[in-house]
Amino acid sequence: MNYPFIYLVEPGSLYLDEREAAALRQHLLNGGFLWLDDFWGEREWDNMEHELKKVFPDRDFVEVQLDHPLYHCVFDIKSKGQVPAVELGTGSQFDPEHRTWERPDATEVHHRAIFDDLGRLMVFATHNTDSGDGWEWEGDNHYYFAEFSEKIAYPLAVNVIFYAMTH
Secondary structure (H helix, E strand, O other): OOOOEEEEEOHHHOOOOHHHHHHHHHHHHOOOEEEEEOOOHHHHHHHHHHHHHHHOOOOOOEEOOOOOHHHOOOOOOOOOOOOOOHHHHOOOOOOOOOOOOOOOOOOOOEEEEEEOOOOOEEEEEEEOOOHHHHHHOOOOOHHHHHHHHHHHHHHHHHHHHHHHHHO
8 A cells, every 4th residue: 555556567467366356446445546558459458357347346447538637637648549569669570560559459549447436547457558668668769769659658657647646
């Protein structure tokens, strides 16, 4: 409970036992915030959603609309951009056309959330995108930095952190 903000990477293979689910539920209901990022395709979504049902069996994820205050609290975010793995987004030998999705069933970015009873966003899931790569690899390739770090990953992270810490 000493850390109000949890950032969980690659939750497509998440597993929570009963004790962990109860602790996470208590943490989130007491004001904590969870950001799930870097998972791709329907199989990974389904697994993560199943595990979060252990935390909140009575709550469902909903798509966060672009008019939500999260998108306008520091930066004015007008779209849900896709941040690819650096190998894809830099037009490397793996993908010279700068493809931004990792799997054929992962072309559309989703920002979904679970809210508490007062409407506070407790869980934020950025699906079919990898914000973390936008922060990790920004210095490796100018194109990647300009297209994905500066335009998508940084503004979203600043807004999410600001929103989570002030609401």
